[in-house]
Amino acid sequence: MVSKKMKATSTIALSAALVLSMAACGNSNNESKGATESKGNTATNAPDAGTPKTENGKKVTITFQNIYPDPATPAYKMLHELVDQYEKENPNIHIELDTLNTDQQKVKLKTQAASKEVPDITIVNPAAQMKPFVDAKLFAPLNDMLDQNGLKDTYQSGLLDYYSFDGNVYALPDGNNIEVVYYNKELFEQAGIKDTPKTFDELLQDVKTLKAKGITPIAIGEKDSWTGSFLFMNILLRTNGGPGFLQDVLDGKKTFEDPAFVEAVDRFQDLVQAGAFPDGATSIDANAGGNIFKSGKAAMWVIGSWETGAIDASSVAGKTGAFQFPSVNGKGDPNEFMLAPGSAFAISANSEHLQETKDFLNFFTLNYPKKQFELKNAVGIGQKVDGDLKAAGYSDLAINVSGLFNQVKGGDLAFDNTMNPATAQVHLSSIQNLFVQKVDSAQVAKEHQTAFEANK
Amino acid sequence: MKVLKVPARTIAVFVLPCLLLYVCLVFAPILVSFYTGLLQWDGITTAKFAGFANFKDMFLHDPVFWPSVKRTLLYAVASMVEIPFCLLMAILLNRYVRKGNTLVSIYFTPVILSVVIIGQLWKTIYDPVSMGGMLNGVLIFLGLDSWTHNWITEPKIAMFALYAVSLWQYFGYHLLIQYTGVQNIPDELYEAAKIDGADGFKADRYITFPLIIPIFKISIVLAFIGSLQAFDLVMVMTAGGPAHATDVISTHMYNSSFLSFKYGYGSAIASFLVILCLVFTAGINTIFNKLEKKFS
Numbered sequence: 001m002v003s004k005k006m007k008a009t010s011t012i013a014l015s016a017a018l019v020l021s022m023a024a025c026g027n028s029n030n031e032s033k034g035a036t037e038s039k040g041n042t043a044t045n046a047p048d049a050g051t052p053k054t055e056n057g058k059k060v061t062i063t064f065q066n067i068y069p070d071p072a073t074p075a076y077k078m079l080h081e082l083v084d085q086y087e088k089e090n091p092n093i094h095i096e097l098d099t100l101n102t103d104q105q106k107v108k109l110k111t112q113a114a115s116k117e118v119p120d121i122t123i124v125n126p127a128a129q130m131k132p133f134v135d136a137k138l139f140a141p142l143n144d145m146l147d148q149n150g151l152k153d154t155y156q157s158g159l160l161d162y163y164s165f166d167g168n169v170y171a172l173p174d175g176n177n178i179e180v181v182y183y184n185k186e187l188f189e190q191a192g193i194k195d196t197p198k199t200f201d202e203l204l205q206d207v208k209t210l211k212a213k214g215i216t217p218i219a220i221g222e223k224d225s226w227t228g229s230f231l232f233m234n235i236l237l238r239t240n241g242g243p244g245f246l247q248d249v250l251d252g253k254k255t256f257e258d259p260a261f262v263e264a265v266d267r268f269q270d271l272v273q274a275g276a277f278p279d280g281a282t283s284i285d286a287n288a289g290g291n292i293f294k295s296g297k298a299a300m301w302v303i304g305s306w307e308t309g310a311i312d313a314s315s316v317a318g319k320t321g322a323f324q325f326p327s328v329n330g331k332g333d334p335n336e337f338m339l340a341p342g343s344a345f346a347i348s349a350n351s352e353h354l355q356e357t358k359d360f361l362n363f364f365t366l367n368y369p370k371k372q373f374e375l376k377n378a379v380g381i382g383q384k385v386d387g388d389l390k391a392a393g394y395s396d397l398a399i400n401v402s403g404l405f406n407q408v409k410g411g412d413l414a415f416d417n418t419m420n421p422a423t424a425q426v427h428l429s430s431i432q433n434l435f436v437q438k439v440d441s442a443q444v445a446k447e448h449q450t451a452f453e454a455n456k
Numbered sequence: 457m458k459v460l461k462v463p464a465r466t467i468a469v470f471v472l473p474c475l476l477l478y479v480c481l482v483f484a485p486i487l488v489s490f491y492t493g494l495l496q497w498d499g500i501t502t503a504k505f506a507g508f509a510n511f512k513d514m515f516l517h518d519p520v521f522w523p524s525v526k527r528t529l530l531y532a533v534a535s536m537v538e539i540p541f542c543l544l545m546a547i548l549l550n551r552y553v554r555k556g557n558t559l560v561s562i563y564f565t566p567v568i569l570s571v572v573i574i575g576q577l578w579k580t581i582y583d584p585v586s587m588g589g590m591l592n593g594v595l596i597f598l599g600l601d602s603w604t605h606n607w608i609t610e611p612k613i614a615m616f617a618l619y620a621v622s623l624w625q626y627f628g629y630h631l632l633i634q635y636t637g638v639q640n641i642p643d644e645l646y647e648a649a650k651i652d653g654a655d656g657f658k659a660d661r662y663i664t665f666p667l668i669i670p671i672f673k674i675s676i677v678l679a680f681i682g683s684l685q686a687f688d689l690v691m692v693m694t695a696g697g698p699a700h701a702t703d704v705i706s707t708h709m710y711n712s713s714f715l716s717f718k719y720g721y722g723s724a725i726a727s728f729l730v731i732l733c734l735v736f737t738a739g740i741n742t743i744f745n746k747l748e749k750k751f752s
Contacts, residue, residue, distance in 0.1 A: 106714075110499060110500070110714060113499070114500060114719075132498050133500060136501040216586075223694070223697060225697065278584075278586070278587070279586050279606055280583060280609045281609070282694075282698040283579060283583075283608045283693070283694060421498075421716050425711065425715050429699045429700055432698050432699050433611075433698060433699030435698060436610060436699065437611060454517075
């Protein structure tokens with residue numbers, strides 16, 4: 001009897017699953033159709049910036065691992081249009097897309113790296129995060145390919161340094177972003193706040209005012225602990241009076257028990273105590289955290305400028321602005337930003353078709369800025385692009401943010417881009433802890449120092 | 457072996473495919489991970505042999521390790537404590553409910569849902585009231601405002617909130633096992649007992665309990681091993697946070713191997729987990745063998 005019931009239940013469950021998966025199929029069909037249609041439109045006027053042809057006619061398949069899975073985003077469209085165009089112009093080349101979420105891709109690449117089977121093109125993060133892969137000689141140097149078609153000159157000066165080791169460039173970034181404070185003008189008005197905060201104390205005051213009005217002051221999704229760290233590092237950038245704190249620690253000139261670090265922890269705790277963040281922040285993942293702001297429920301969001309396009313596509317479009325993170329205790333220059341050089345495309349050193357892959361990536365990265373510009377996704381792309389944002393119909397927010405880019409005087413990289421992964425993990429959970437309980441700041445500093453020394 | 461009436465060689469031939477698979481897919485990887493546990497390795501670059509350094513670190517210096525072991529064991533104990541309640545429920549269902557099967561099927565539904573769905577569901581139930589959390593909403597409605605909590609973000613109670621979800625999900629599973637066990641006990645035994653004057657609880661004490669022991673053991677072992685390996689629910693709901701407050705052995709292992717790039721260290725934790733599972737399974741088996749002997 002029981003098994004009969006079980007059978008019935010599972011039949012129902014299975015058929016439901018089947019219906020769902022069929023619906024999913026229907027969706028993806030439509031999408032791919034849409035993609036090909038738009039391809040037809042753009043392929044005609046897309047720039048043909050030097051595509052070296054491989055004339056030997058043999059079929060070549062290049063695997064392209066990427067992190068653009070969402071068909072609603074401009075990045076997805078960019079990827080598919082460029083790949084389609086290249087395949088059309090080079091009929092013997094087939095680009096196989098291995099599309100994953102950011103976190104999945106990180107784990108997958110790591111597993112592949114362990115067995116030395118890195119896909120032809122993959123995605124890595126800059127500096128410390130890609131160092132283990134470079135040390136293991138998994139990536140091919142791209143210097144020769146950068147010299148082709150003037151690709152090197154399209155990148156902002158200094159940007160490629162984050163992807164260079166011993167004079168070789170190993171990856172090409174998809175962006176170069178800064179951390180800004182987005183704010184909802186309507187909610188600021190509701191709370192009677194006239195101007196954006198210029199000092200940390202003003203920010204704290206605004207937080208309290210907003211809180212008193214029942215508005216969540218700052219959106220965050222701290223289940224993904226990098227979000228809190230990214231905000232914290234901004235405070236540290238100020239209390240240290242400028243960039244380079246982590247580098248000084250690495251060089252042995254400072255320790256984490258330096259007053260600048262302890263002060264940053266203190267001020268961060270002030271924010272938490274003032275009720276700046278949503279209740280239960282540590283159980284909210286990064287996307288959901290962002291949605292608190294994008295759905296108009298929070299007044300501020302401290303995050304990378306890569307979110308500009310997504311905010312413009314959300315329900316708060318047109319009501320938002322962005323400003324620099326304020327100075328803290330009179331220290332720091334607001335024109336110094338947390339810098340976020342983007343994820344980058346790297347080529348496997350063991351690729352069977354190294355030359356063809358380089359040729360394709362050269363084409364891809366050359367056309368990348370133009371395509372992104374067309375798709376209104378050009379804020380923070382890291383490459384020079386011709387064209388006026390305003391004339392191209394970009395939003396006020398996009399123009400506001402690109403204005404902030406022009407003021408950048410320098411800054412720091414995120415913690416996990418500077419320190420080794422083991423130390424970074426201790427840091428991330430240590431900062432996450434500040435969200436749920438008050439801790440002695442000196443203790444936090446000590447915890448960091450111990451982890452740093454243990455994992456040197 | 458005599459029962460089968462076939463030569464030992466034939467048995468060997470039939471067992472071989474499964475045995476090979478088992479050795480390749482289960483036994484060999486365990487040995488490999490023991491070996492990896494002896495390495496200083498980030499999973500990518502060349503590994504360095506480090507002897508028992510990882511194990512020493514794990515037992516002596518890692519502030520996250522022992523608390524996560526404690527939480528894992530508590531998880532296991534909580535899951536095992538649930539089984540007697542399942543048995544009681546099964547006995548009651550069998551005795552007083554005419555169509556118990558329907559109810560059991562209903563209780564079973566959470567088991568067929570994916571853990572990811574369960575996790576997301578309970579996350580929203582546990583949410584603070586400002587985000588529409590149901591549990592807190594109900595508490596406030598009942599006037600119990602002081603009982604409200606951020607269930608999965610307060611370090612002291614987060615783990616218990618996770619236990620509760622797990623118990624809720626697997627209640628139906630163990631109930632089903634126990635119910636089937638209770639149903640399989642022949643009615644004649646109870647009828648005979650009734651004539652001898654043993655009814656109700658007394659019949660349970662002398663008939664149901666002794667006969668259900670093997671089934672009870674299956675549930676206990678399944679619950680125990682299942683909770684030692686608990687991973688998915690924790691990952692979905694809290695990812696071990698806030699600040700390791702809900703880390704169990706397997707999430708700590710995952711974080712060490714894949715996020716901290718300490719693959720060797722992660723393997724050492726994995727080895728510990730394997731040994732823990734083996735030791736406790738053996739222990740539980742011995743206890744139940746004794747129990748069975750005592751009652752039969």
